[in-house]
Amino acid sequence: MKFIFASDLHANLPALEAFLAYLDKEGLAGLPLYFLGDYVNLGPFPEETVSLLRSIPAKVFLAGNHDRYVINEHALDHNPYFGSPEGVVHCRWTRSQLSPESLQWLKDLKVRHSFAEGPWKIDLVHGRHGSDEETLDEKGLEADRRIIYVCGHTHVPRVQAVRSCRIYNPGSLGKPLDRDNRASFGILEIDGDRESFTVVRIPYDIERAVRALADREVPWRLGIINSLRTAVYTDEE
Numbered sequence: 001m002k003f004i005f006a007s008d009l010h011a012n013l014p015a016l017e018a019f020l021a022y023l024d025k026e027g028l029a030g031l032p033l034y035f036l037g038d039y040v041n042l043g044p045f046p047e048e049t050v051s052l053l054r055s056i057p058a059k060v061f062l063a064g065n066h067d068r069y070v071i072n073e074h075a076l077d078h079n080p081y082f083g084s085p086e087g088v089v090h091c092r093w094t095r096s097q098l099s100p101e102s103l104q105w106l107k108d109l110k111v112r113h114s115f116a117e118g119p120w121k122i123d124l125v126h127g128r129h130g131s132d133e134e135t136l137d138e139k140g141l142e143a144d145r146r147i148i149y150v151c152g153h154t155h156v157p158r159v160q161a162v163r164s165c166r167i168y169n170p171g172s173l174g175k176p177l178d179r180d181n182r183a184s185f186g187i188l189e190i191d192g193d194r195e196s197f198t199v200v201r202i203p204y205d206i207e208r209a210v211r212a213l214a215d216r217e218v219p220w221r222l223g224i225i226n227s228l229r230t231a232v233y234t235d236e237e
Helices: 013-025 046-054 065-071 085-097 100-107 206-215 221-230
Strands: 002-006 033-035 112-117 120-125 147-150 158-162 165-169 183-191 194-202
Touching: 013 046, 013 183, 013 194, 013 206, 046 085, 046 100, 065 085, 065 100, 147 183, 165 183, 165 194, 206 221
Parallel strands: 002 033, 120 147, 147 165
Antiparallel strands: 002 183, 112 120, 158 165, 183 194
């Protein structure tokens, strides 16, 4: 059985469209699809992205920290995640672009999901259990059980075995930060006791996203543009 995992889209409509087109072209569109959060912020197409996501029959959409920032104004108070006041301005700009239906969709997202496949338990979360701003620490895992943990948040693919457990991260669809600016997602395959995780990279029209950031005068856009092109984190965002 195969499963598709995607995370950290960040209002990047061209990346989402390229991802969906790839799934269709490669005959993967009918596989169970799971999204791990961060659909908005750091991109120019928040409403268009969420609107398209709402039409996709995915198994699960989890919430990420940026989704929380957009729906909860108090999450912006003294938030160390934003390196400058412009980050808060950007978050409020994102909120202003979203329809009431899209905002409600974000509010209804859950933070964790798990299911069983054969002898494996698959445990999904955006960051780590109890925090959407940190990543999974292997020291806190139930490492004597067959559990596959799949997380997002870091924008960097991760394939790690911890005794009987696995930690997998598909990377970022809309804003990779591992020096490869192609969209990234993961395919988990389980066949009885055996399992494997493949990270897939696909090109998309980065310059379309860059032009939209400039044309729409998106706050905080200079650092975002640099990260889209280089897939490197910058503290300007």
